[in-house]
Amino acid sequence: MTAGLASLAARAYGLRWRVLPPLTGVAMLAMLIGAVLAAPREVIEGEVQRLMYIHVPSATIGMYGSIGVVFVASAMVLWKRDMRWDAVARGAATVGVLFTALTLLTGAIWGRPVWGVYWAWDARLTSTLVLFLIYCGYLLIRQIADPHDEQTARYAAVFAMIGALDIPLINMSVRWWNTLHPQPIVVRPLGDEALPTEMLIVLLVGTVAISLLVAWLIVLRTETELAAQRIHGLRAGVDRREAS
Amino acid sequence: MDYLEFMFAGFAVFWAGLFVYLLMLQMRIRSLQQEVERLEERLAEQEAGDRRTTEARPVAGGRPAAPATRQSPAPRT
Numbered sequence: 254m255t256a257g258l259a260s261l262a263a264r265a266y267g268l269r270w271r272v273l274p275p276l277t278g279v280a281m282l283a284m285l286i287g288a289v290l291a292a293p294r295e296v297i298e299g300e301v302q303r304l305m306y307i308h309v310p311s312a313t314i315g316m317y318g319s320i321g322v323v324f325v326a327s328a329m330v331l332w333k334r335d336m337r338w339d340a341v342a343r344g345a346a347t348v349g350v351l352f353t354a355l356t357l358l359t360g361a362i363w364g365r366p367v368w369g370v371y372w373a374w375d376a377r378l379t380s381t382l383v384l385f386l387i388y389c390g391y392l393l394i395r396q397i398a399d400p401h402d403e404q405t406a407r408y409a410a411v412f413a414m415i416g417a418l419d420i421p422l423i424n425m426s427v428r429w430w431n432t433l434h435p436q437p438i439v440v441r442p443l444g445d446e447a448l449p450t451e452m453l454i455v456l457l458v459g460t461v462a463i464s465l466l467v468a469w470l471i472v473l474r475t476e477t478e479l480a481a482q483r484i485h486g487l488r489a490g491v492d493r494r495e496a497s
Numbered sequence: 498m499d500y501l502e503f504m505f506a507g508f509a510v511f512w513a514g515l516f517v518y519l520l521m522l523q524m525r526i527r528s529l530q531q532e533v534e535r536l537e538e539r540l541a542e543q544e545a546g547d548r549r550t551t552e553a554r555p556v557a558g559g560r561p562a563a564p565a566t567r568q569s570p571a572p573r574t
Contacts (some may be wrong), residue, residue, distance in 0.1 A: 289508070301500040304507040311511070349519075355514045362507040366500035470518070477525055484532050491539050 273469040280462035287455040295452075304363040306455055308356060309439075310463035312381075315352025317420055318467055319345045320384070324417040327410035334405050339406040340482060342413060343395055344474030348467060353385040360434075376426035377434035380419060387416035401485045435463050 288306035295302035322337040326342035327334065360378070361371040372378065391413050427434050437458065438448050448456065 285508075299499040301503045301507070303504050307508065307511050351514060351518050355511055358510045358514070359507045360505050362510065443520050451555065466515075477522065477529065480529055484529060484536065487536055488532070491536055491543070494543055496538070 258425050269469075269472055271313070273465065273472065277465040277469045280458070280465050282463035284455075284459045285289055287304060287458045292455040293449065298367055301363060301366050303454075304359050305438075306459040307463075308359040308363060309456060310459045311352050311359065312356040313464045314460060316349060316356050316381075316384070317424075318464070319349030319352060319471065320388070320417050320420055322471060323349055323388075323413050327413040327417075330406055330410040331414075334403070334407075335401060336401070336482060337479060339410070340478035341471075341475050342410065343392075343400075343466075343478050344476075345471050346395075346413065347474055348470045350385065350388045350392060351470075352467070353381065353388065357381055357385060358463070364433070373433050375432040375434060376430040377423065377432045380423045380426050384419045384423060387419060391416060398431050401482060439487075 284306060288303050292303060292306065294300060322345035323342050326338045326345060329338035330342060357378075360381075364373075365371045391409060394412070395405075395409055398409075426432060427436055439453070446454075
């Protein structure tokens, strides 16, 4: 049973270059059309509210999802002491930083007409900025120190796991403190006013598109890091051979 | 209250961010490809050097076929 699942997963992973890019392209196009043309115009905020269809999936899937992958991969680095997991962590961290930046930027652009300011030092925005800075620091450390050193990888894994603890803080910040940022709109207590169905469908399309994009980018970046690891090993072998 | 320009700015920033990321990734892949090519050249040079050394070795008690690269005399069999 386990062997069958593993073989199925291996076969599915083998199809990643054939399936992920075209599927992601189609889904992103569907998201764009859905967000700009198909979704109904919001009565109070107007057209600018359409930014929700990229802002919310960027935050929930792009940011939370990628940092979640970094957390799991970092735990595996510490547990298995396998540098392949370090490649996954580094790959997911770059994607996490990208989507955290996109979340902050699209949020600021959406916030200007609605709140009157691009930025406010409120709990949700500040904790997201802190996450961005933590993972910029993580990538900077990996860039400065020898990226193939196992001890550096273990220290970086601890740093990344501690940094990921900011995610629950970001998620709960709108409940724990008074913030400019609105409360969650999709997952709400029963009886609360929820998002209209048409908007929910477009948001779902956006979530699928961003999920595929994030998966593709993490796979692409991880394989690049794995190739860099192999090249580093080969270079060391060639250097040794030249020296002897 | 429509703020169309903000909507376009938001979408533009999102797509530009993705484009820049993919461009950076492409640059990284290209630098890795160049590194592979450099390694292949160095390996080819090393293999050519190894071949020259092998050809220069004495064959079963005979004299070396080509001038030896080493200073020490060839071992007697």
